[in-house]
Amino acid sequence: MVQSPTKPLPKKLHIKTFGCQMNAYDSERMAEALQPAGFELTDDQSDADLVILNTCHIREKAAEKVYSELGRVRLTKEARKARGRDTMVAVAGCVAQAEGEEIIARAPVVDIVVGPQSLHRLADLVAERASTGKRLVETEFPAQDKFAALPLRATGKRQVSAFVTVQEGCDKFCTFCVVPYTRGAEYSRGPAEIVAEVERLAARGVREITLLGQNVNAYHGDGPDGGAWTLAGLLRRLAEIPAIERLRFTTSHPRDMDEDLIALFGDEKKLMPYLHLPFQAGSDRILAAMNRKHTAEEYEALIERVRAARPDLALSTDIIVGFPGETDADFEETLALARRVRFAQAFSFKYSARPGTPAASLEAQVPEAVKKERLAMVQALLEESRHAFDRDTVGRRLAVLFEGKGRKPGQIAGRSPYLQAVHVEGPELLIGHIAEVDIQAAGPNSLTGVMKSGFEWREPVQAAG
Numbered sequence: 323m324v325q326s327p328t329k330p331l332p333k334k335l336h337i338k339t340f341g342c343q344m345n346a347y348d349s350e351r352m353a354e355a356l357q358p359a360g361f362e363l364t365d366d367q368s369d370a371d372l373v374i375l376n377t378c379h380i381r382e383k384a385a386e387k388v389y390s391e392l393g394r395v396r397l398t399k400e401a402r403k404a405r406g407r408d409t410m411v412a413v414a415g416c417v418a419q420a421e422g423e424e425i426i427a428r429a430p431v432v433d434i435v436v437g438p439q440s441l442h443r444l445a446d447l448v449a450e451r452a453s454t455g456k457r458l459v460e461t462e463f464p465a466q467d468k469f470a471a472l473p474l475r476a477t478g479k480r481q482v483s484a485f486v487t488v489q490e491g492c493d494k495f496c497t498f499c500v501v502p503y504t505r506g507a508e509y510s511r512g513p514a515e516i517v518a519e520v521e522r523l524a525a526r527g528v529r530e531i532t533l534l535g536q537n538v539n540a541y542h543g544d545g546p547d548g549g550a551w552t553l554a555g556l557l558r559r560l561a562e563i564p565a566i567e568r569l570r571f572t573t574s575h576p577r578d579m580d581e582d583l584i585a586l587f588g589d590e591k592k593l594m595p596y597l598h599l600p601f602q603a604g605s606d607r608i609l610a611a612m613n614r615k616h617t618a619e620e621y622e623a624l625i626e627r628v629r630a631a632r633p634d635l636a637l638s639t640d641i642i643v644g645f646p647g648e649t650d651a652d653f654e655e656t657l658a659l660a661r662r663v664r665f666a667q668a669f670s671f672k673y674s675a676r677p678g679t680p681a682a683s684l685e686a687q688v689p690e691a692v693k694k695e696r697l698a699m700v701q702a703l704l705e706e707s708r709h710a711f712d713r714d715t716v717g718r719r720l721a722v723l724f725e726g727k728g729r730k731p732g733q734i735a736g737r738s739p740y741l742q743a744v745h746v747e748g749p750e751l752l753i754g755h756i757a758e759v760d761i762q763a764a765g766p767n768s769l770t771g772v773m774k775s776g777f778e779w780r781e782p783v784q785a786a787g
């Protein structure tokens with residue numbers, strides 16, 4: 323029997339986002355894709371007619387964490403049902419892609435499972451679920467370009483800094499990583515579409531753009547001139563947009579840092595002196611086992627070349643400790659490399675097996691206690707390195723892009739070129755603008771300073787977009 327097409331659709335939407343900035347971007351786009359169907363975002367899950375868990379597969383036991391979260395969602399759904407209200411539940415993101423039908427089998431609370439490449443179909447899936455009552459799984463990698471199918475980004479609340487996904491997927495197949503399986507092969511959006519999105523963001527007040535991609539520096543979009551644009555070409559074009567004052571990109575692979583991109587750090591003032599470049603391990607034996615396709619020496623030589631182009635470059639990285647077969651000597655090489663490079667920021671993790679990846683079936687798994695000890699050691703070193711970098715900025719004058727109010731009354735907060743949080747006393751009028759700040763102190767997680775002496779606020783002359 324066909325149910326009434328007039329059945330009202332749910333209208334309040336709650337999205338819980340796990341994982342990386344790319345997932346945060348996807349969540350924004352999902353909310354925008356559902357807006358024309360009448361959905362409004364709510365922070366309160368118990369008020370939501372549609373709950374979406376936008377999941378991440380990178381962390382340990384990712385799928386199990388999603389199932390326990392779904393247990394909590396089930397309680398909310400039951401409580402709402404007791405009040406006579408229905409709740410639709412969707413699982414999106416990389417766990418949805420990896421688990422697919424398994425989620426429908428194990429979690430009766432779930433109505434829709436949708437992979438990252440299909441999120442533009444969400445409104446259709448919600449309507450289909452409401453009208454047919456059928457539970458749905460959409461995890462194909464469709465040929466249709468989801469970015470083209472998504473609605474234009476809405477003009478929402480004031481935002482100073484925005485993420486724009488320009489590339490998805492990965493062909494590198496590092497042996498520990500699920501991304502090539504969950505996000506598929508490398509794919510780049512067309513430059514014209516990206517430029518148009520950034521121009522719209524600029525027109526609504528965005529001043530800083532971070533280009534996102536699992537392998538962002540492998541970007542190769544089909545340019546309007548018929549040629550393939552690299553990331554450097556795309557950044558150069560975006561730098562021409564007058565209201566965009568800062569550009570960043572993440573995450574890069576050392577193999578894809580071409581000379582043009584390196585040179586851009588020296589040539590393009592709008593490209594911020596900050597580079598996130600994972601090295602994962604300092605031992606060549608482990609790097610080979612990880613299929614990283616570079617040695618430690620090549621990584622350091624690359625860093626030197628980027629630093630030659632931009633001497634004040636701040637570096638950030640990802641490190642995995644306890645990869646299968648990692649000895650104390652291998653781990654020492656990771657510590658030594660981290661000491662030599664002096665990272666301004668770093669993210670370090672214990673290796674944990676991802677089902678289906680080659681490293682998961684390696685025999686020489688490192689005992690948990692050893693991984694824990696190594697992680698503590700590397701984190702202590704990286705923390706010291708981060709504080710040293712922050713301390714070195716005390717006494718300097720830095721250009722700060724102000725993004726919002728600070729922690730204390732009268733304070734405003736922003737980011738330095740090196741992505742450090744900076745708090746300063748100043749007028750809220752400065753939010754959305756760049757001003758110079760004399761840095762006076764480095765706290766555990768942020769810097770504090772004063773506006774450059776003689777500072778006087780004037781409305782800057784800026785293009786509308």
Ligand code: SF4
Nearest residue numbers: 492494495496499501
């Ligand atoms: S390059 Fe990055 S995304 Fe690609 S497989 Fe390796 S770790 Fe995963």
